[in-house]
Amino acid sequence: MSDKVLTANRLSDGISVWLDASGQWVENLQDAFVARHAEAVAALEASGKAAVADNKVVDVNVIEIEEKDGVLRPLRLRERIRAEGPTIDYAPGYRGLLGPFEAA
Template sequence: MKILTANRLRDGEAVWLAADHSWAASIEAAEIARDKATEEKLERAGKAALLKNEVVDVNLIDVTVADGEIRPLRLRERIRAAGPTNRIDLGKQARPEIAVAA
């Protein structure tokens, strides 16, 4: 399974492509590609957003779904989803409405 992630150009925030093709600040809103055709659809949407200067660093990442939560496989992506590991009072993990993905 894969999801599409990027950094929003206006503020640098890590974002994920949702099913409605908006960029969500929470990984829980990400559209999950469970097949090659959906992966290709996500990549096309990411390229279009890159060309419109909405996002940068667009990447498909590997995830798993456990207990109904999307969890990135790579540590780098878990950190991007939650925030800095040295300051839990900063980043996404400091926001009560955002669940910790790491």
Template sequence: MTDKVLTANRLSDGIAVWLDANGQWTEKLQDALVARHPEAIASLEAIGKRDFAANRVVDVNVIEVQEAGGQIWPLRLRERIRAQGPTMEYAAGFRPADPAFIAV
């Protein structure tokens, strides 16, 4: 079984966020709660549905990740891009993604 994290986009500004161990949405993938068994994954899904219904986040997804070198790495390219930020200038305070992270 692959490790998983819960990701979404914050409703207020569309920025990609991840659920942390405190049940808060964070902009930092490295702070995400990693689920390693079916019960934990089911809990992530339930929290995602709850926060979507409460209009906190949209585009809620449980995604596959792996831990390597002390970092969480999304397995899909789309999720690596979301974790690093857009590939172009986006908004004040957000820089383009690091191509080295995306290319892993």
């Protein structure tokens, strides 16, 4: 089984988020809680359902990731782009993996 994390988009602003070990939705995949066995995945799925019911997030999905040299990376390109941001330099203030967008 590949490692998994739980991802969603925040209801209020739609920003991509991942669930961390303390049950908070965080903006950085690297802070996400990684489920490495079936029971942990079941716990993730339960958390996802609860979060949707709680109206904190939308579009909740368990996704597959791999850990390489301590860095988490989704297996699918779609999820990598969600985690790392658009692969294009779309506007001044976009910093990609260096951190959140900073208005110029």
